[in-house]
Amino acid sequence: xxxxxxxxxxxxxxxxxxxxxxxxxxxLGARVIKVERPGQGDFARDYDRAVRGGMSAHFxxxxxxxxxxxLDLKVPRARAVLDRLIERADVVAxxxxxxxxxxxxLDAATLVACRPxxxxxxxxxxxxxxxxxxxxxxxMLVQAEAGLIAVTGTPDHPAKAGFAAGDVxxxxxxxxxxxxALLRRERSGAGAALEIAMLDALTEWMGYPVQTVExxxxxxxxxxxxxxxxxxxxxxxxxxxxxxxIGVQNDGEWARLARGPLSRPELADDxxxxxxxxxxxxxxxxxxxxxxxxxxxxxxxxxAGLATAGVAYARVSTVAGVLAHPQxxxxxxxxxxxxxVGPVRQTRPVVEFPGEDARLGxxxxxxxxxxxxxxxxxxxxxxxxxxxxxxxx
Numbered sequence: 285x286x287x288x289x290x291x292x293x294x295x296x297x298x299x300x301x302x303x304x305x306x307x308x309x310x311x312l313g314a315r316v317i318k319v320e321r322p323g324q325g326d327f328a329r330d331y332d333r334a335v336r337g338g339m340s341a342h343f344x345x346x347x348x349x350x351x352x353x354x355l356d357l358k359v360p361r362a363r364a365v366l367d368r369l370i371e372r373a374d375v376v377a378x379x380x381x382x383x384x385x386x387x388x389x390l391d392a393a394t395l396v397a398c399r400p401x402x403x404x405x406x407x408x409x410x411x412x413x414x415x416x417x418x419x420x421x422x423x424m425l426v427q428a429e430a431g432l433i434a435v436t437g438t439p440d441h442p443a444k445a446g447f448a449a450g451d452v453x454x455x456x457x458x459x460x461x462x463x464x465a466l467l468r469r470e471r472s473g474a475g476a477a478l479e480i481a482m483l484d485a486l487t488e489w490m491g492y493p494v495q496t497v498e499x500x501x502x503x504x505x506x507x508x509x510x511x512x513x514x515x516x517x518x519x520x521x522x523x524x525x526x527x528x529x530i531g532v533q534n535d536g537e538w539a540r541l542a543r544g545p546l547s548r549p550e551l552a553d554d555x556x557x558x559x560x561x562x563x564x565x566x567x568x569x570x571x572x573x574x575x576x577x578x579x580x581x582x583x584x585x586x587x588a589g590l591a592t593a594g595v596a597y598a599r600v601s602t603v604a605g606v607l608a609h610p611q612x613x614x615x616x617x618x619x620x621x622x623x624x625v626g627p628v629r630q631t632r633p634v635v636e637f638p639g640e641d642a643r644l645g646x647x648x649x650x651x652x653x654x655x656x657x658x659x660x661x662x663x664x665x666x667x668x669x670x671x672x673x674x675x676x677x
Contacts (some may be wrong), residue, residue: 286313286640291466294319294369295379296390298326300423301482302407303346304455306377310349311464311633311643316433318347318648318659319371322354322677325650338625339647348621348630349645350655354677357388362676368396368661370402375462377405382418392477402475403465405458411481421482426450430486435493438508453485459503509600515563515570516541519600520578522586527600532572532589535559537595544593545586546577622646 291314295306303326308545310316320326326343334341353369355362370376376386376395385391385406392404406412409421410429427433427444437443457480465476487494493504496513504512509529511517514539519527532538538560539552551557551573556566563570576584585600590597601609612631620627621644628647636642654677658668662671671677 286637286643288313288466291315291371291374293317293375293377293462294366294373295376296380296385299343300346301454301585302377302379302405302458303328304457305407305462305641306350307346308347308455308459308633308635310529310645312635313643314375316350317373317653318352319366320352320650322356322651322675325352325354329650335623335628336625339628341625344623344628344647345630348623348647349643350648352648353654353657354651356676359674359676361671361674363388365658365661365663365671365676371399372661373402374466375403375405376574377407377409377458377462381420382408384567386412392479396475396477400475401469401473403469403478404463404475405462405480407454407476407482408456408478409459409482412479416483421449423448423482426482426486427672429483431490431493432486435490435504435506437506437511439506449489450482450486453489454480454482454564457485463528479569510567511569513564514560516573518571520575521569521589522578523581524583524584526583528578528583528586529598529600530578531596531598532560532563533596537593538563539573539592541590541595544581545581545589545595546574547579548573601615605622619644624649624652 287311291641293306293309293311293314293316295302295316296319297303297306306316306318307328318326324330326347328342328346329340331340331342333339335344337649355361355366357366376390376392378390380390386394392406395404396402408417409426411418424444427450430450432449433442433444436445453655461478461480465478469475497503509519514531514533517531519529521527530541532541535558538557543549543552555562557563557570559572581589599605606612617632619632619642620629620630623646632644633642655668658671658677663671668677
């Protein structure tokens with residue numbers, strides 16, 4: 285039995301952060317009912333048509349193993365359906381626009397006041413209080429406010445992270461919060477009203493830069509691929525034209541690199557290079573020494589030398605390289621799941637339980653499960669037809 289089997293999650297969700305969280309809850313065994321607007325649905329459905337020419341890559345990534353129910357909450361009869369659904373739920377989560385859930389009486393505090401055993405989650409950009417509480421918040425905006433953009437990129441050009449870091453950070457804490465609240469409820473019977481903000485989550489993930497600036501008063505310089513406080517920790521181009529990231533984590537590794545692949549044993553004890561602090565002070569010279577040698581070595585030769593020396597390294601892969609990555613292939617990390625546009629290749633769940641089949645349900649079409657869910661709630665075909673005629677579903 286998967287650990288969340290028997291748990292029902294009702295999620296009023298869109299975009300990335302909350303769908304990321306609920307997809308993982310679904311893969312742990314929860315039944316996730318995704319509430320969407322009739323006609324349009326989650327606006328992430330229309331971000332692009334990258335997947336087989338008919339589905340958004342974001343939506344494909346975030347929504348497998350869920351059921352799609354369409355409800356227009358502006359129609360009173362639709363709201364009555366949602367209330368019946370919430371009465372049966374273990375978890376209710378929402379990431380509606382600022383203030384929208386509270387106006388509808390669907391914020392976590394209101395729901396838990398009515399059902400103290402319920403686990404309810406409000407996920408927002410900046411939280412329910414403070415001067416930013418009413419601001420819309422999308423991933424890149426939160427990356428900017430949290431300082432991630434300030435430390436990402438090159439000295440001349442700041443850059444956002446190449447994926448939705450703020451959304452994924454917040455979604456990860458939703459997963460943690462829900463699992464913790466369910467465990468507590470199992471022990472005490474008490475539910476929880478959780479408030480999770482993207483800015484809070486990403487600021488936590490910025491811990492190293494935050495702590496450094498807090499205690500030094502000096503903003504970190506952007507360093508591209510390189511590490512601000514470790515050297516050499518940079519990408520170097522081989523004679524074959526491949527970029528190899530070499531990460532020296534301590535002075536022993538530097539000594540082995542100098543005596544091994546670099547064939548410069550004198551650098552192991554040279555006071556300008558022997559310690560990490562010295563190498564950081566002399567970063568340009570350090571990187572130049574390594575780059576000059578790496579440029580003369582083929583990729584396979586360099587990898588063999590680094591492995592023998594016990595120095596960490598990695599090829600700088602393209603996304604196409606990840607799709608063909610031998611380690612992922614060897615571990616069976618790719619699967620096919622169904623979708624409205626046909627089978628799509630995706631990654632397996634990160635957390636799987638030995639002896640349990642992973643839950644890998646299809647990506648739902650908009651409203652695909654509406655009639656079945658309403659039937660479970662006791663509505664007969666005539667009532668369902670009337671709801672559809674009224675635009676409630």
